[in-house]
Amino acid sequence: MMRLPRFRYLAPSSLAEAAAALADLGPDAAVLAGGTDLFPNMKRRQQTPGTVVALRGIAALRGRSVDPANGLTLGALTRLSAIEHDRELAGAWPALARAAALVATPPLRNMGTIGGNLCLDTRCSYYDQSHEWRAAIGYCMKKDGDVCWVAPGSRRCWAVSSSDTAPVLCALGAEVSLVSGAGERRIAVTELFADDGIAHLTRRPDEILAQVHVPAPAPGERSAYVKLRRRGSFDFPVLGVAVWVRLAAGGAVEAARIFVGGAGSRPHEARAAAELLVGRVLDDDRVIDQAAGMIAHIAKPMQNTDLTLSWRKTVAREYAARALRAVVAAVPAPRG
Ligand SMILES: Cc1cc2nc3c(=O)[nH]c(=O)nc-3n(C[C@H](O)[C@H](O)[C@H](O)COP(=O)(O)OP(=O)(O)OC[C@H]3O[C@@H](n4cnc5c(N)ncnc54)[C@H](O)[C@@H]3O)c2cc1C
Ligand code: SF4
Numbered sequence: 001m002m003r004l005p006r007f008r009y010l011a012p013s014s015l016a017e018a019a020a021a022l023a024d025l026g027p028d029a030a031v032l033a034g035g036t037d038l039f040p041n042m043k044r045r046q047q048t049p050g051t052v053v054a055l056r057g058i059a060a061l062r063g064r065s066v067d068p069a070n071g072l073t074l075g076a077l078t079r080l081s082a083i084e085h086d087r088e089l090a091g092a093w094p095a096l097a098r099a100a101a102l103v104a105t106p107p108l109r110n111m112g113t114i115g116g117n118l119c120l121d122t123r124c125s126y127y128d129q130s131h132e133w134r135a136a137i138g139y140c141m142k143k144d145g146d147v148c149w150v151a152p153g154s155r156r157c158w159a160v161s162s163s164d165t166a167p168v169l170c171a172l173g174a175e176v177s178l179v180s181g182a183g184e185r186r187i188a189v190t191e192l193f194a195d196d197g198i199a200h201l202t203r204r205p206d207e208i209l210a211q212v213h214v215p216a217p218a219p220g221e222r223s224a225y226v227k228l229r230r231r232g233s234f235d236f237p238v239l240g241v242a243v244w245v246r247l248a249a250g251g252a253v254e255a256a257r258i259f260v261g262g263a264g265s266r267p268h269e270a271r272a273a274a275e276l277l278v279g280r281v282l283d284d285d286r287v288i289d290q291a292a293g294m295i296a297h298i299a300k301p302m303q304n305t306d307l308t309l310s311w312r313k314t315v316a317r318e319y320a321a322r323a324l325r326a327v328v329a330a331v332p333a334p335r336g
Pocket of ligand 2: 123124125126127140141142143147148149150151156157158159197304
C-alpha cells in the first residue's frame with residue numbers, strides 16, 4: 001500500500017490568508033482542492049510539498065453564477081459533478097458539461113474541482129509510477145532525475161496535459177482569475193498553459209486560481225467535446241477534441257475555435273482547421289474530412305501515454321471528424 005508522506009496541513013479560511021501562506025512558503029507548499037490528483041501524486045512522491053494549503057474552508061472559492069445571458073462564473077472549488085448535473089449550464093455550454101461528465105468516475109467527480117482540473121499535473125508513463133518504479137529507472141527529468149526517457153536527447157519534458165475541461169475552456173474563450181498577495185489578475189485560459197511538461201502552468205507558486213469565467217453564448221453558438229480513452233468508465237484522455245463554432249442564420253460557420261487535449265504538454269489550437277471551416281456549411285463530408293485531417297496533424301502524440309502510438313495517430317482523424325459532426329448535432333445556444 002502506498003502511504004502519504006508526512007506534511008504540514010494549513011486550513012486558511014480566507015483567500016488573503018491562503019495567499020499570505022503561499023507567499024511565505026514559496027514552492028515548498030502545494031495548494032489542495034479535491035485532492036484527487038495531488039494526494040495520489042504525493043503517495044508516489046511525484047509531488048513532495050512540505051506544507052499543503054487546503055482551500056476547502058474558503059467560501060469565496062465556492063460560489064457559482066450560471067446566467068446564459070451574462071456568462072458563467074465558477075468558483076475554483078466548484079465540483080465537476082455540479083457542472084455535469086447543472087441543466088442550465090449544460091444548455092448554454094454543452095461541451096463544458098460533457099467534458100466534466102467524462103472526467104474519471106462519479107466519486108472522483110464528486111471530489112474533483114474545476115480549479116484542480118485546470119491545474120492538473122501533466123502525465124507520462126515514465127512518471128505516473130510508484131516511487132520504487134521510478135527509482136529503478138533512475139527517475140526522469142520531471143522529478144529527481146536528469147534524463148527524459150521518452151526523448152533521451154531532449155532538453156524538455158514532454159509530459160501530457162490530460163485535463164478534459166482545459167481544451168473546452170480554451171475553445172469557449174474562457175478566462176481565469178488568479179489571486180495572490182499582490183492582487184488579482186485575469187488571463188485567458190489559453191495563457192494559463194505553457195508548452196513544457198514540467199513548467200506547464202504560467203500560474204506563479206504564490207497564486208491561487210480563484211474563478212473561471214466563460215462568456216455568454218451568442219446566438220448560433222454551439223460547442224462539442226469528444227474524448228478518446230481506453231476504458232469509457234474512468235480513464236484519462238489520450239485525445240480530446242473541443243470544438244466551438246458560431247453559425248450564421250443559413251448554417252454557414254461565421255467563427256470557429258478548435259483545441260486538442262491529451263496530445264501535448266498544453267492544449268493545442270488547430271487554427272488552420274478552424275479557418276477552413278469559416279464560410280462553410282458543416283454538412284459536407286469532404287470539408288469535415290479535410291478539417292479532421294488538419295486537427296489530427298496537430299495531435300502529435302509521443303509514446304508516453306496509454307494505447308499504441310500508431311493506433312492513436314490512425315484514429316485521431318476519426319475522432320476529430322466525430323467532434324465536428326457532434327458540433328453540428330449540438331443544440332444551439334439559446335437566443336437572446
Ligand atoms: C483514477 C483517476 C482517473 C482520472 N481521470 C481523469 C480524467 O479522465 N480526466 C481528467 O481531466 N482528470 C482525471 N483525473 C484527475 C483528477 O481527478 C481531476 O483532474 C480533478 O478535477 C482534479 O481536481 P482536484 O480538485 O481533485 O485537484 P487537486 O488534486 O486538489 O489538485 C490538482 C493540482 O492542482 C492544484 N490546484 C488545485 N486547485 C487549485 C487552485 N484553485 N489554484 C491553484 N492550484 C490549484 C494542486 O496544487 C494540484 O497540483 C483522474 C484521477 C484519477 C485518480
Ligand atoms: S516526458 Fe520525459 S521528462 Fe517528462 S515525465 Fe516523461 S520521461 Fe519524464
